[in-house]
Amino acid sequence: MLAELPDARxxxxxxxxxxxxxxxxxxxxLESDGFATLCAANGPQALVILKSDRPxxxxxxxxxxGMNGLEVLELKAADRRLASIPVIAITGSPKAAVPRGAVGLxxxxxxxxxxxxxxxxxRELGQTGT
Numbered sequence: 469m470l471a472e473l474p475d476a477r478x479x480x481x482x483x484x485x486x487x488x489x490x491x492x493x494x495x496x497x498l499e500s501d502g503f504a505t506l507c508a509a510n511g512p513q514a515l516v517i518l519k520s521d522r523p524x525x526x527x528x529x530x531x532x533x534g535m536n537g538l539e540v541l542e543l544k545a546a547d548r549r550l551a552s553i554p555v556i557a558i559t560g561s562p563k564a565a566v567p568r569g570a571v572g573l574x575x576x577x578x579x580x581x582x583x584x585x586x587x588x589x590x591r592e593l594g595q596t597g598t
Contacts, residue, residue: 482518484507486532487529490576511535515544522549541569556574
C-alpha cells in the first residue's frame with residue numbers, strides 16, 4: 469500500500485538525522501510502508517532539501533552536531549515558504565518537550581509500532597506545505 473495523501477499524491481518525508489544507521493533504518497521503514505523519503509545528515513542539508521524539494525513533513529533530530537534541530541526549526545519558521553511544513557522532532561532526551569515549531573515528538577529509542585502510529589497520523593491529517 470502506498471502512503472498517499474488525500475489528493476492521491478505519495479507522501480514525501482524528509483529524514484534529518486545525523487546517525488547514519490538510524491537515518492537509513494527510518495528511511496527503509498518509511499519506504500516499506502509506501503512513503504517516499506529524502507535524507508539529510510545535518511541541519512544545513514535539511515534546509516537545502518526543505519527549500520528545493522518541499523517534503524510533506526519532516527522527521528528532525530534535535531541533537532544533530534553543528535546546526536542542531538532547534539536551529540533548523542527557527543530558520544524554517546522564519547521562511548514563509550517553509551513555515552507550514554510539519555515537523556516531528558526526534559530526541560534521545562527523556563525530558564524533552566515538543567519544541568516550538570514542531571507538531572510532535574518521538575523519543576529515542578522508539579518502537580516500531582509507536583513510530584508508525586505517529587507517521588500514519590501525520591499522513592492521515594494531510595497536513596502539507598503545499
